[in-house]
Amino acid sequence: MKIGDDEVVLRPANCPHHALVYAQGRHSYRELPIRLNELAPMFRAERSGVVSGLQRVRQISLDDTHVFCRPDQVRAEVTAALRSALQAQRILGLPVDYVRLSLRDDSDAWLGSAQDWDTHQAALRSAALGVLDEEAVDLIEAPGEAAFYGPKLDLQVRDGRGHEETIATVQLDFNQPERFDLIYVDQDGAHKRVVMIHRGTVGAMERVVASLLERYQGRLPLWLSPVQVAILPVDERHDEAADLAARELRQRGLRVDVKRDGSLGSRIRQVRRARASVVVVIGDHEIAQGIVQATDGNDGTRHSLSAAELADRLATAHQERSAIGW
DSSP states (O other): OEETTEEOOOOOOSHHHHHHHHHTSOOBTTTOOEEEEEEEEEEOOOOTTTOBTTTBOSEEEEEEEEEEEOGGGHHHHHHHHHHHHHHHHHHHTOOOOEEEEEEOOSSSOOSSOHHHHHHHHHHHHHHHHHHHHHHTOEEEEEETOSBTTBOEEEEEEEOTTSOEEEEEEEEEESHHHHHTTOEEEOTTSOEEEOEEEEEOSSOBHHHHHHHHHHHTTTOOOGGGOSOSEEEEESSGGGHHHHHHHHHHHHTTTOOEEEOOSSOHHHHHHHHHHTTOSEEEEEOHHHHHHTOEEEEETTTOOEEEEOHHHHHHHHHHHHHHTOOOOO
16 A cells, blocks of 8 residues: 555564564573563455454454563473463353364475474473363364464364354464574574464454353443443432442442433433443432442342442452452
8 A cells, every 4th residue: 555655565463573573682592481462453355255243354453472482491381371361261251162283294385394393293282281181171183284384272162153263372483483583592602593482362352352242142241341330310410429429430440431311211221232231320319318229230130229339349340250249
């Protein structure tokens, strides 16, 4: 694309940029591993026939980390990456169906020596088994499914239709360290080639959001909800009490939206459609009693309590990622 006198292209991946960042300096074996992380937009030339909602899009926002390490550090880095990815999925409530270990086959379509492949495939297998035995998640090996530049581990999940998706990856790369001449100075002063590891903890934001919306049927748990509390003053004279309640909740780190315009009935319908976790109504009765009327968006139960008590209960549920303790 021409922008003035410059010619620019859509960014397809973070990987070569991070390789260039590493290559800017001289690195000792004592500095490694070096980990570079970026949450950045990038672009894929997806065909129109496969673009689907948030699952398959042409612009993705990827949680992307690249690790530059010594060969003897590969297993520890893979272990840390796999633990991190599994923990993230557990927190989000997205169960991992299994982990796939993609290996080379006996053909000659692979970059790097067979010895390097054998060493690093064994490191991936050993690290994965050490983690997955604790997690009760299966490891399934897939010969011939590796990328041409290295073996990988993929966390596989199935959606409500039974379709399988990769949600996070730990990938070894023999290609970019070679092409970008990525080296470190070893203990004996010799220049050695680094191992590059591509890893994602959460993966593509769009795909994760799609999985969450499906998992929770559009009603996200309190800690994930964009609007955690919607406050509806019945009339203009109740605005001050609504603002005081909103301040109390925001001071506890909660996401609050005060809705003032329109009839009370229309505003209640609006916030319900928006899937607010808690709907708070404040009128004459609530002001006289020093309370708020809170409705749990999940089960429709109503609760009368002070704004301070509501803030305490919601803040606890938010911090612990748990159900609201009414």
